[in-house]
Amino acid sequence: MLFTIVAGLIGLGIVIFVHETGHFLAAKAMGIEVEAFSLGWGNPLVRFSFRGTEYRISSLPIGGYCKLKGEQNLQPGESPDSARITTEEGSLFSVAPWRRIITFLAGPVSNLLFSVLILSLIWGIGYSIQTFGNRIILVSEYGSVASGDSRYPADIAGLETGDRILSIDGEKVSYYRDIQELISIRADKTTDLSVERNGEVLNLSITPMLNPQTGGGIIGVSPWIEAVVEEVSPGSPASAAGIRPGDRIVAVQGHPVSNHLDFLQALQGHPLRFGLTVERNGERLELRMVPDYDENGNPLLGISYKSITSKQQASSVIDAFSRGIGESFSILGLSIRSFALLFKGIDLQQAVSGPIRITYMVGQVASSGFSDGIMTGLISLFRFLSFLSIALFVMNLLPIPALDGGLIVITLFEMIRRKRISPKVFNRYQVFGFIFIMTLLVFTTFNDIFYFFTNH
Template identity: 30%
Template structure:
């Protein structure tokens, strides 16, 4: 059942992506011939209006088939008023962007929904002050609770740690000690740590550890929006950096995963509860959106590139260039899919 839930969640992410394309296409008057979740033979199909809605046999993708647009034949053209190819380059770019943007919007909504209301957080209460570190020199003591940093309220240990790590120079901390509030100044120390990609990076620390005290904090609409936007931005940045590190060789190709890995991780996340599962769904949604913007001709990003060329130069790419670039794009895409599948099977066989 948990595996089924993971597949349903993945299918929903694909549905939301295709829904973006569908709504943008309909907004510009483009006829959508097929809206399918999954590939291959259609299990269920029903026609409403001009569109055939289908659930196909292989639930590992989906597609919107617009009139005049064909991934298998990039040279096909149709100049009917309700055709995709009859629209201006800018309109086509909006249609192409809508899918990835819907995935990022979905992630934002999930993060905001998770943040809104009462939630348990690790409080910014200090359990240990490390010897010889800036916090000790500033007079901070175990049992203190950080209320503000540079005048900005901190509600959780995560909020506080984020502000310390991003610090540039001296910090002013408002701390609660017993019944009194004290203001202390501290200059963070730069140390080297490994980031998520295994690289050595410099971060600011002051030398404190949490007490482990848990509290319930209320996040209103504005706080939830701010937190959701911040999380969406940081997740997007992490994925973009991951792609860059993969291209530059910092991250080995053996780390590339396919659909099997995605479903396995989603299945595992359910064991940690609904919150962890939703956080992972949001991250995968952002991943789906950003990867579709890569400038590979078989993806939305590649088609956007072609339309940008037409928008700037006022002429379409030559048929031979368009044809061979599209073939190259599909070759790259299939190579990445097979690499992910190979790594997935390797991990299963290797335990």
């Protein structure tokens, strides 16, 4: 848990530091003096001055900040009754409005460029994913073990258990991961499927439904996972029963098993002991298992099934950058659509994360990845940070007072009027923004706490 928290704080800090670095570099280029630039927050441990800026390494190595000369005018309550916003040479409000816009814009743009760079590097290095094939199971047929409803889009469209999805809206599908990614961005959109069934190729139309917990699209299918054991946990019920890696489970309690859900379906009565048939080296063996169950009644057997390892890597440097740019803008589009989904009845407790849950998620991704090796951990961590960085890009450009987007809007307003906004109006604008942000922060923080109490 400690590693998860520390890794999460450091990861989130990297994204924030990239953002502040963008503001720092743009301010320097636009002729705005930077009074202080810090790596981390809190009391400075190390400080030195160079060319008018005090550089600091602070006690809390989380993110950082960039203090611009004259930025105190951005804070609510700063001389709201004065006739004009005071300006000094080299201060934020002494430069032309377009220079301020570039400075405000540079933070979010740095986050977007960070994502492009990281994803391009990952594509260049290459990475592996664990997934399953493109063969599917209808979860409605296994409602008791797959949280299935009676009718899903897959049932309405005419899909059947055992079908292989070959393409979605013309995009090739090789793995179940492809199905998840392509369907998740098509909620409530009519989608064309190419499906293989019994050697024939069928063309079907489907409209994925919105999952209120995630905000993504779902059609009600699960991957067809062959009941072939890949790993057995030491000391687990499966180990005690004599199951070995490579065994194929062919029957449980006398019920034939074709896939992993058949196995789970056979255990819905929560038997204290059951018999199973496995195939090993061409022979069938009869075994008996005493399972464990969690607090929700789910069987804890200590086995994992054989998956497919897919290697993803760009063919050249140009291809790596092309893929990095393409994926970044694909995530950007998804992030923008996600904001619209907030008004479509999604479960805000599940779908909206605050700083606590985001930190935990970053750390969880890191710790899970590092358990498979240093390189896997680094790739998993920075891939997630690239997604988070794009979310920060979108969030900061919203036209909300006190955010970069709100400051850009009010500066554009000044340019159109050719007259600087009065301190009183500017102060009210900023006060509204800070109240909104603090309200959102309180809501998401309590939402995170409630989420952890109900899910952990």
